[in-house]
Amino acid sequence: MSFGQDISRREFLQASAVAAGLAGLGVPAVSGAQPVKKGGILRYAHGADVLNFDPSHLPAGNFAMFYTLYDTLIRFDQKYKATPQLAESWEFTDGGKRLRMKLRKGVTFHSGREFTAADAVFTLQRYHDKEVGALLRNMSLYIKEAKAEDKHTVSFFMEKPNAAILDFFDSMFIVDKEAVKDVKTKGVGTGPFRLVRWIPGDRVIWEKNKTYWK
Numbered sequence: 786m787s788f789g790q791d792i793s794r795r796e797f798l799q800a801s802a803v804a805a806g807l808a809g810l811g812v813p814a815v816s817g818a819q820p821v822k823k824g825g826i827l828r829y830a831h832g833a834d835v836l837n838f839d840p841s842h843l844p845a846g847n848f849a850m851f852y853t854l855y856d857t858l859i860r861f862d863q864k865y866k867a868t869p870q871l872a873e874s875w876e877f878t879d880g881g882k883r884l885r886m887k888l889r890k891g892v893t894f895h896s897g898r899e900f901t902a903a904d905a906v907f908t909l910q911r912y913h914d915k916e917v918g919a920l921l922r923n924m925s926l927y928i929k930e931a932k933a934e935d936k937h938t939v940s941f942f943m944e945k946p947n948a949a950i951l952d953f954f955d956s957m958f959i960v961d962k963e964a965v966k967d968v969k970t971k972g973v974g975t976g977p978f979r980l981v982r983w984i985p986g987d988r989v990i991w992e993k994n995k996t997y998w999k
Contacts, residue, residue, distance in 0.1 A: 835989055838972035838980065840958035841912055841919035853991055854895075855958035855974030858886060858905065859951060867951050871900065871959055871975065881946030888937040892998045894961040895972070895979040902933035907962035909941070924953045 836844045840851040858872040872886040892900040911917050912925035919925065927950060928941045943950065961973040972980045977999065978991035 834986055835983065837969035838983075839917075839968045840960065840974070841917055841921075843920040843956070850989065851958050852976065853978040854972040854976045854980060855960070856892075856976055857956065857958055858888075858954045861952075861955050867955070871905075872954075877946075882943045884941040884943070884950065885934075886939050886941070888939060889998060890937055892975050893996055894964065894975050895994065896961055896964050898961060898963060900959065900961075900975055901936050902939040904959055904962050905939045906931040906933050907965075908957060908959050911960065911965070912957065921953060921956060925957070927953070 833844075833847060835847055835850065836842070838850070838854060840855050843851070856871050858870055859867045859875070860870050862868050869889075871889050871892060873889050875884060875886040877884055886905075888900070888902055888905065894900060894904075909925060909928060909931045912919040912922055915922070927947050928943055931939060931941045933939050941950075959975060960968055961975075964971075964973040967973055970983070975994075975998070977994050977997045979994050980989070981992050982988075982990040
């Protein structure tokens with residue numbers, strides 16, 4: 786997958802490693818012989834200032850934090866196999882031009898509102914919107930539209946099959962459609978941590994999302 790000039794594949798992998806450590810509520814082991822410590826506080830010295838919390842922008846150096854605030858529909862594991870996240874299952878139909886996803890039930894945003902297919906549709910529409918300035922907008926346009934079939938089923942329709950389209954869903958962080966006005970300053974996701982405080986140029990403080998679905 787190409788992330789353009791703002792983020793490289795190396796930055797993406799480094800960010801994923803940091804996010805994995807956060808999700809484990811501890812500092813990752815220094816070597817394979819040391820166990821991961823659960824619980825406690827993780828202090829991470831970040832080399833770049835936080836610009837904002839809009840995950841569609843994917844600014845270089847800020848990628849790791851999006852995995853603390855948000856979830857994607859799928860994630861690729863270390864063997865580059867697509868694994869379920871907010872989407873529990875998916876299938877291609879219509880000769881590969883339709884991608885139908887069954888979404889996870891019982892997931893809530895940090896606001897307390899339930900995640901539904903309407904949020905997945907809304908998130909894609911934000912990527913399509915030129916005014917939003919999404920980094921992956923061009924890739925998102927391979928999907929011509931999305932429809933919520935019911936509360937927990939969404940279909941994405943493409944003009945033609947695209948073998949790399951799952952890469953996009955690995956980086957499309959789902960936002961709360963009813964709280965998106967706060968996306969740049971507060972974050973509006975379903976992720977394993979929620980934002981407590983942001984002091985620009987100084988620090989970001991997170992706390993565990995006690996209702997996280999994992």
